Amino acid sequence: MREQLMERAVQVLERNYQEGGFTIPCEGLYPFQWKWDSGFIALGFAYFDMEKAKKEIETLLQSQWENGFIPHIIFHNDSDTYFPGADFHQSHLHPQSNKNFPSTGMTQPPVTGFVLERLLEISKHSEDMIGFIKKHIDKVYQNHVYFYEHRDVENDGLVYIYHNWESGTDNSPIWDDIWDTMNPPEYEFERRDTSHVDPAQRPSKREYDHYLYIIDIAKKYNYEDSKIAAHSPFLVIDPLFNSMLIRSNEALIKLYDLFGGSQDKVDYLKSKQAMGIESLNSKLYNKELGAYVHFDQRNNKQIPYVCSSSFAPLYSGAPTNQQAQSLVNTMLAKFGDEGRYLCASFDPTHDRFNPRKYWRGPVWINLNWMLYHGLQRYGFEEVAKQVKADSLELISKNGFYEYFDSRKDNPDGPLNGYGGNNFSWSAALLIDFLNENP
Numbered sequence: 001m002r003e004q005l006m007e008r009a010v011q012v013l014e015r016n017y018q019e020g021g022f023t024i025p026c027e028g029l030y031p032f033q034w035k036w037d038s039g040f041i042a043l044g045f046a047y048f049d050m051e052k053a054k055k056e057i058e059t060l061l062q063s064q065w066e067n068g069f070i071p072h073i074i075f076h077n078d079s080d081t082y083f084p085g086a087d088f089h090q091s092h093l094h095p096q097s098n099k100n101f102p103s104t105g106m107t108q109p110p111v112t113g114f115v116l117e118r119l120l121e122i123s124k125h126s127e128d129m130i131g132f133i134k135k136h137i138d139k140v141y142q143n144h145v146y147f148y149e150h151r152d153v154e155n156d157g158l159v160y161i162y163h164n165w166e167s168g169t170d171n172s173p174i175w176d177d178i179w180d181t182m183n184p185p186e187y188e189f190e191r192r193d194t195s196h197v198d199p200a201q202r203p204s205k206r207e208y209d210h211y212l213y214i215i216d217i218a219k220k221y222n223y224e225d226s227k228i229a230a231h232s233p234f235l236v237i238d239p240l241f242n243s244m245l246i247r248s249n250e251a252l253i254k255l256y257d258l259f260g261g262s263q264d265k266v267d268y269l270k271s272k273q274a275m276g277i278e279s280l281n282s283k284l285y286n287k288e289l290g291a292y293v294h295f296d297q298r299n300n301k302q303i304p305y306v307c308s309s310s311f312a313p314l315y316s317g318a319p320t321n322q323q324a325q326s327l328v329n330t331m332l333a334k335f336g337d338e339g340r341y342l343c344a345s346f347d348p349t350h351d352r353f354n355p356r357k358y359w360r361g362p363v364w365i366n367l368n369w370m371l372y373h374g375l376q377r378y379g380f381e382e383v384a385k386q387v388k389a390d391s392l393e394l395i396s397k398n399g400f401y402e403y404f405d406s407r408k409d410n411p412d413g414p415l416n417g418y419g420g421n422n423f424s425w426s427a428a429l430l431i432d433f434l435n436e437n438p
Contacts, residue, residue: 001396002434005392005395005396005430005434006430006431006434008400008427009044009400009427009428009430009431010048010427010431012400012422012423012424012426012427013041013044013045013052013424013427013428013431015027015422016422016424017052018076018077020059020076020077021055021056021058021059022038022055022056022059022060022074022076023037023038023041023045023052023056023424024424025037025402025420025423025424025425026402026420026421026422026423026424027420027422028081028420029081029082029402029419029420030082030420031077031079031081031082032073032074032075032076032077032079032082033059033060033063033073033074033076034072034073034108035060035070035071035072035073035107035108035109035111036072036108036109036111036168036244036366037424037425038056038057038059038060039057039060039111039112039115040111040115040366040369040424040425040428040429041056041424041425041428042054042056042057042115042119042428043115043118043119043122043428043429043431043432044424044425044427044428044429044430044431044432045428046118046119046122046123047122047431047432047435048431050123050128050129053119054119054129054132057112057115057116057119057136058136059074059076060074060112061112061136061139061140062098062100062101063098063101063103064098064139064142064143065094065096065097065098066096066097066098067096067146067150068142068143068144068145068146069096069107069143069146069150070107070110070112070143071091071103071104071105071106071107072103072104072106072107072108072165072166073089073103073104073106074101074102074103075101075102075103076101083189083190084189084212084215086102086103088212088215089102089103089104089105089215089219090105090219091103091104091105091223093105093219093222093223094222094223094224095222097223104165105215105218105219105223106162106163106165106166106215106218107161107166108165108166108168109167109168109240109241109244109245110143110144110147110241110244110245110248111244111248112140112143112248113140113144113247113248113249113250113251113252114244114247114248114250114251116133116136116137116140116251116252116255117251117254117255119132119133120133120255122435130259133255133259134259137252137255137256137259138265140248140252141252141265141269144245144248144249144252144269144272145268147159147245148272150225150226151225151229153229153297154279156275156276156278156279156283157272157273157274157275157276157277157278157279157280158237158242158276158279158280158283158284158295159237159241159242159245160229160235160236160237160297161234161235161236161237161238161241162214162218162228162229162232162234162235162236163211163214163215163218163232163234164211164214164234165211166238166241167236167238167240167241167309168240168241169240169307169308169309169345169359170203170358170359171203171207171357171358171359171360172307172309172345172346172359172360173305173307173346173350173352173353173360174294174303174305174307174309174346175234176352177296177303178233178234178236178296178298178303179207179210181233181299182210182213182233184209184210184212184213185209185213186209187208187209187212187213189208189212203358214232214233214234217231217232217233218232232298233298234298235296235297235298236294236295236296236297236298236303237283237284237294237295237297238294238309239280239284239292239293239294239309239310239312239313240309240312240367242276242280242284242316243280243292243312243313243315243316243318244312244315244316245276246273246276246277246280246313246316246317246318247315247316247317249269249272249273249276250273250316250317252265252269253266253269253270253273256269276318277316277318280292280313280316280318281318281319281320281323283295284302284313285319285323286302286304287326289304289306289310289330290326290327290329290330291306291310291311291326291327291330292309292310292311292312292313292327293305293306293310294309305346305347305350305352306330306334306346306347306350307345307346307347307359308343308344308345308346308364308367308371309367310327310330311327311330311331311343311371311374312367312370312371312374313327313374314327314371314374314375314377314378315370315371315373315374315377316374317377319378321378324378324380328375328378328380328383331343331383332383334347334348334349335347335348335406339407339408339409340406340407340408341363341390341393341394341404341406341407341408341416342363342368342371342383342386342387342390343363343367343368343371343387344361344362344363344406345359345360345361345362345363345364345367345403346359346360346361348361348406355405355406355407356405356412356418358403358419359403361406362403362404362405362406362418363390363391363394363403363404363405363406364402364403364404365391365394365395365403365404365425365426365429365430366425366429368387368388368390368391369391369429369432369433371384371387372384372387372388372391372433375387388433388436391429391430391433392430392433392434394416394417395426395430397415397416398415398416398417399417399421399422400421400422400423400426400427400430401417401418401419401420401421401423401426402418402419402420402421402423402426403417403418403419404416404417404418405417405418
């Protein structure tokens with residue numbers, strides 16, 4: 001079974017790899033390069049084609065803007081299967097945008113730092129990989145500097161996102177309360193995603209109106225961060241996004257220390273790291289819920305819902321041991337029912353939970369991968385094993401889908417796989433899981 005899964009996963013990645021040196025998430029539904037997808041995809045390639053793993057990261061970093069920003073989608077090619085595309089986003093409006101690579105003016109969770117660290121581990125510290133990382137690490141560092149210099153409005157080590165797509169958890173119920181404060185116009189556009197996937201599994205038309213409206217506000221100010229921070233109705237401190245930044249800081253510090261000669265960069269990162277951890281714990285941790293929550297910066301209040309992002313700080317090492325225990329207790333109490341796979345993307349005990357609809361309840365392999373490593377970090381070996389086992393079972397039973405129904409006894413049918421099929425990061429992270437010690 002293991003060898004068959006590995007072979008199928010390799011086939012998925014090979015099929016989705018493009019001539020331009022990047023890998024699409026899946027055919028039709030996502031025809032371009034996505035930022036955090038590429039990081040996870042590189043980890044899968046690293047086990048059987050290190051050159052493609054390196055090319056994936058290199059191609060992503062080539063899209064970086066002059067100010068250090070790395071966009072969440074890079075439109076390397078023309079395609080009419082995805083909306084909104086390059087013509088809608090108009091990244092050229094920002095004076096420091098990369099004019100060679102049309103893109104969005106949004107970003108995604110900064111995973112590239114810890115991906116470089118893991119690539120070094122997978123390569124067994126090969127001279128070739130050391131050379132590759134030395135060549136590219138400063139670009140990742142500049143991406144972190146961008147966040148702290150342009151997105152940290154309180155100067156407390158936490159950075160904002162101005163669009164739900166920047167979180168990576170696109171249509172989470174977390175955002176519903178923010179949508180209630182907005183009344184965007186009705187946009188006329190042709191949905192492309194619902195021609196590939198059952199519309200019941202995707203965000204609604206009205207949700208898309210909100211998404212497009214926020215982009216239009218950002219375009220109005222030419223994607224200038226300070227003006228977005230002043231005017232966007234969506235301004236959120238996300239525990240997942242900031243945990244990935246903190247974890248990637250940790251990785252960059254480790255790599256710079258290994259290579260030597262960059263003490264100024266190490267000192268900068270350590271300073272921001274210390275502030276970020278302290279603020280994450282004071283601003284985003286909700287003791288009553290026993291979990292980290294999102295913070296509505298626009299309205300200066302926590303958004304008190306528990307989702308899989310609530311547990312992401314485990315991977316960053318930010319929680320105290322006491323907080324980590326509370327996180328695990330909350331995870332098992334709310335998400336760990338015997339009839340469910342770990343870990344649903346939203347609180348299964350809440351009335352907004354939907355086990356079939358995108359980020360409103362299904363299981364995502366990339367979040368499970370981070371939770372697995374976070375649980376291991378704190379010594380919760382049995383729960384970590386369950387998260388890994390559930391991830392492998394979902395893929396082996398259903399295939400390499402984008403996301404999975406968290407219900408083990410699914411009343412909607414025998415299969416639990418939804419969204420795009422032959423999905424790259426599901427394949428890539430399965431390869432990484434299988435190459436770990438059992």
